[in-house]
Amino acid sequence: MGASKSTITIADVAKAAGVSTSAVSYALNGxxxxxxxxxxxxxxxxxxxGWRPNSAAKALSDSRSRSIGVVLLLHDTEEFASGxxxxxxxxxxxxxxxxxxxxxxxxMTTGGAAAACRIHRDWIESGRVDAHLVLGVEFGDPRLELxxxxxxxxxxxxxxxxTTKGLPTLYSQDDEGARAVxxxxxxxxxxxxxxxxGPEQYMHTLIRDSATMDECARLGMRCDSLHGEYMRDDGARLTSMFLNFSDHATAIVYDSDSSAIGGLHAVTAxxxxxxxxxxxxSWDDSAACRSAKPPLTALHRDVRSIGDKAGRLLLRMIDGETVGAVxxxxxxxxxxxxxxxxxPTD
Amino acid sequence: MGASKSTITIADVAKAAGVSTSAVSYALNGxxxxxxxxxxxxxxxxxxxGWRPNSAAKALSDSRSRSIGVVLLLHDTEEFASGxxxxxxxxxxxxxxxxxxxxxxxxMTTGGAAAACRIHRDWIESGRVDAHLVLGVEFGDPRLELxxxxxxxxxxxxxxxxTTKGLPTLYSQDDEGARAVxxxxxxxxxxxxxxxxGPEQYMHTLIRDSATMDECARLGMRCDSLHGEYMRDDGARLTSMFLNFSDHATAIVYDSDSSAIGGLHAVTAxxxxxxxxxxxxSWDDSAACRSAKPPLTALHRDVRSIGDKAGRLLLRMIDGETVGAVxxxxxxxxxxxxxxxxxPTD
DNA sequence: CTGAAAGCGCTTACAG
DNA sequence: CTGAAAGCGCTTACAG
Structure with missing residues (x-):
């Protein structure tokens, strides 16, 4: 029954049903x-x-686009990590x-936070989206101001x-994670x-640093620390630097799975x-951690459920609810x- | 100058400029x-x-949503490979x-091709998108029929x-790739x-199989072959199976970077x-291939440029052009x- | 409960 | 070149 020739409207339905378009609208919307x-x-x-609501008409009429805007920053480093x-x-x-x-x-943009900010602004002004999900925020990020x-x-x-002081935020409990490790x-x-x-320009790096140091101090432990990109090579390089010292640490914690894998290679080498x-x-858990030899102890979180939670919060915000830091x-x-x-050090 | 209180329309602009809304529309659209x-x-x-066009109004008026619909299939396997x-x-x-x-x-959906098909149908009927980009098509995929x-x-x-016989398609030259290897x-x-x-349910696997065998036959070479998922573990497992034979192959070609890495581990082990x-x-090139020890010879393609090319084709199709197999x-x-x-076999 | 009407913000023939 | 008007498809007060 390929009944879709030209688009069919509620006026058509109204005529066929012998009622007014408003009756149709009420009926259809419960x-x-x-x-x-x-x-x-x-x-x-x-x-x-075979009537179906026209999304543009609906959007114009109730000034709701029924969509959430997300702009992803493309970095050259980090490759599939952030991917x-x-x-x-x-x-x-x-x-x-x-x-x-x-x-x-x-x-998606390679233009960094500034480009992302421009896109968000455009979306705001054009009513293109009902809400915005913002990730990858850096220090002094213009999106905060926007x-x-x-x-x-x-x-x-x-x-x-x-980082976001006061703005609606879904934050990770990195300090607790660091302490658990x-x-x-x-x-x-x-x-x-x-x-x-990881890189020092990220707030979460500092938070992990800080919580790690604090917990170590409390437990009377020593902790050395070096910073690098979320890459295998950096993981390997920094690990080798640590291993240069005869009295090196007996355990190394990595801020990403890639650097942990790199570190594993360096250690084995x-x-x-x-x-x-x-x-x-390893801080992030992944298939790479699970299939490494040996499989890596890792801090795990269900990232999909973060997106899930973010979605629910955004929908509530669209409905006018106020959301703080969650x-x-x-x-x-x-x-x-x-x-x-x-x-044992014998 | 935070001049954005209530939304400002072309009527406002027209009044302020002392002209009609049509004049404004003409002016604004060049x-x-x-x-x-x-x-x-x-x-x-x-x-x-600070006027900005309202996207819903524009969409309704020229029946163009100015957006391309993409639905991504989420598989449990393949993880970041397809990611x-x-x-x-x-x-x-x-x-x-x-x-x-x-x-x-x-x-994004975990419901497979059927779920994806439903989404595309919905987009068609609601005018939600101007064009569709379809990937991950399988044999007997309902999206072909749609x-x-x-x-x-x-x-x-x-x-x-x-796979898509006759439908607009941007296809990879896997046969040529296989022959080059x-x-x-x-x-x-x-x-x-x-x-x-890779898995036999993908057409490209068969194409690679076929071209590999054909080129081998032509050059008087022998080629063994086993199929598995795009995973490290499968790569390692299948490699070990090959290595069981004393007269095993002197070179192994993998259909994905993950399986190649797995294979490398198995060989080294x-x-x-x-x-x-x-x-x-390795068939696919990636950071993992580059940073492996030793770095892996790989078939490389610029995936981003594929998306780029796809975009240009879609825009032309929206403009009414006919596109075949590219x-x-x-x-x-x-x-x-x-x-x-x-x-040397001495 | 139901219908006629105005409105969402923009575009585009159609007359001046 | 310019203005008044109708239309895109839907929703929602507002009278019956």
């Missing part, structure tokens, strides 16, 4: 204003004629939006609350650990055995075979 | 029908008032759409032409190679050295340190 009998007939006629994070996040978001017939309006100027526009940041290593008996951290000679922990689900430390008690 | 003087004044007034492919592709698409002020309408029923709807498939190994002196191929004892080739840019074989002449 609003009162029509008798059940009329409603049933309208529904049936609409169905049989899969963003994808997973979008997957979660998509899942909840689907239920309420919302879509994602996506844009949304401060438009407190009426629903926008949720996936960032640290220290330190405690795990402490329980195994380590007293000297090291951190292969030096003839050391994990976890006998040295323990390794925590993500806590990290889980998945203990695998890359961590063990330190070698 | 159409004739207004004097240059009027146009200049309108432009200035619109600018100063980064899709991301790169979207990045390319986004880049060309940006120039013409188009957006991507994105949806777009055959709607030849008027602009839709481009990223697939093999054998075989020729490379032949030139190095290999006479017995093996293929760790058996105490064999790459490329001295055995040569390895080839992607050819693969490039990047020779690194994982391939060499076979060990």
């Amino acid at each position: 609003k009162k204003g029509v008798s059940e009998k009329t409603r049933a007939r309208v529904l049936e006629v609409a169905e049989s004629m 899969s994070y963003a994808m997973e996040c979008l997957a979660g978001l998509s899942r909840v939006l689907e239920e309420v017939d919302y879509s994602i309006t996506l844009r 949304f401060r100027e438009h407190p009426d526009v629903p926008a949720l940041f996936l960032a640290q609350q220290q 330190v405690r795990h290593l402490h329980e195994l008996g380590h007293t000297h650990i090291a951190r292969v951290a 030096q003839g050391l055995v994990v976890p006998d000679d040295i323990s390794l922990v 925590p993500e689900d806590p990290y889980t430390l998945v203990v695998r075979d890359s961590t063990a008690a330190p070698k | 159409k004739k029908g207004v004097s240059e003087k009027t146009r200049a004044r309108v432009l200035e007034v619109a600018e100063s008032m 980064s492919y899709a991301m790169e592709c979207l990045a390319g698409l986004s880049r060309v759409l940006e120039e013409v002020d188009y957006s991507i309408t994105l949806r 777009f055959r029923e709607h030849p008027d709807v602009p839709a481009l498939f990223l697939a093999q032409q054998q 075989v020729r490379h190994l032949h030139e190095l002196g290999h006479t017995h190679i093996a293929r760790v191929a 058996q105490g064999l050295v790459v490329p001295d004892d055995i040569s390895l080739v 080839p992607e840019d050819p693969y490039t074989l990047v020779v690194r340190d994982s391939t060499a002449a076979p060990k």
Whole structure:
């Protein structure tokens, strides 16, 4: 029954059903204003004629685009690290939006935060999206200012609350994660650990640094730390630097799975055995962590569920609710075979 | 100057400029029908008032949503393999759409081809998007039928032409790629190679199989072949199976970077050295290939440029042009340190 | 409960 | 070159 020639409107349905267009509208939207009998007939006629609401007309009429805007920043480094994070996040978001017939309006840019800001501004002014999801925020990011100027526009940041102060934010509990890692290593008996951290321009790096140092201090442990990109090569390089010292740490914590894998290679290349000679922990969990030899102990979080949670918050904001700083689900430390008690120093 | 209170329309601009709304519309859209003087004044007034076109009104009026619909299939396997492919592709698409002020309408689903098909149908009927980009098509995919029923709807498939017969398709030259790999190994002196191929349900797997076998036959080479998922573990497992035979191949070609990395691990675990004892080739190139020890020879293609090309084709289809089967840019074989002449069989 | 009418913001023939 | 008017497809007060 390929009944879709030219587009069919509620006027057509109204005529066919012998009622007014308003009756059709009420019936179709489940609003009162029509008798059940009329409603049933309208529904049936609409169905049989293959009527479907025109999204543009609907959008114009109730000034709702039914879509959430997301702009992804493309970095040259980080490759699939941020790629899969963003994808997973979008997957979660998509899942909840689907239920309420919302879509994602996506844009990707290599122009950094400034370009992203321009896109968001354009979306605000054109009414292209009902709400904004903002990720990858940096220090002094113009997007912070943009949304401060438009407190009426629903926008949720996936960032640290220290970065977005006051703006609606879904934040990760990186401090708790950092402490959990330190405690795990402490329980195994380590007293000297090291951190292969991410770039210092990210607030979450500083938060992890700070929480790690604090927990170490409290437990009487020593912690060395070096910063680099989220890349295999940096992980390997920084690990080698640590290993240069004869009294090096007995455990190394990496801020990403890529750098952890790189570190694993570097350690192995030096003839050391994990976890006998040295323990390794990856901050992000991934397939690479699971299939490494040995499988890596990692801080795990369900990124898809973050997108999910973000979606629900955004929908509530669209409905006029006020959202402040909301925590993500806590990290889980998945203990695998890359961590063990330190070698007795005999 | 936070001049954005309530939304400002062309009627406002018209009043302020002392002209009719049609004059404003003509002026703003660079159409004739207004004097240059009027146009200049309108432009200035619109600018100063901070006018921006309302996307819904525009969409309704010229029945163009200015967006391209993409639905991504989420598989449990393949993880970032397909993740980064899709991301790169979207990045390319986004880049060309940006120039013409188009957006991507994105949806992700775990429901497979059937769910994707439902989404596309919904988009068609609601006028939500102006064109569709379809990827991850399988045998008997309902999306093929859907777009055959709607030849008027602009839709481009990223697939093999054998799969989409007749539908607008941007296809990869996998046969040429396969032949290039075989020729490379032949030139190095290999006479017995093996293929760790992808799942047989994909047309491109069969095409690669077929072209590989054909080229081998022509060059008097032997080729063994096993199929598995695009995963490290499968790559390792299938590699080990090959290595069980004492007269095993002297070179192995993998259909994905993940399986190649897995294979590399398996080979190394058996105490064999790459490329001295055995040569390895990865079909997809990636950071993982580049940073492997040794770096892997790989078939490379610029995925972002595929998205770019797809975008241009879609825009032309929206403009009414007919598009048939268009080839992607050819693969490039990047020779690194994982391939060499076979060990003399003494 | 139901119909006629105005409105969402823009575009585009159609007369002056 | 310019203005008044109708239309895109839907929603929603407002009278009956």
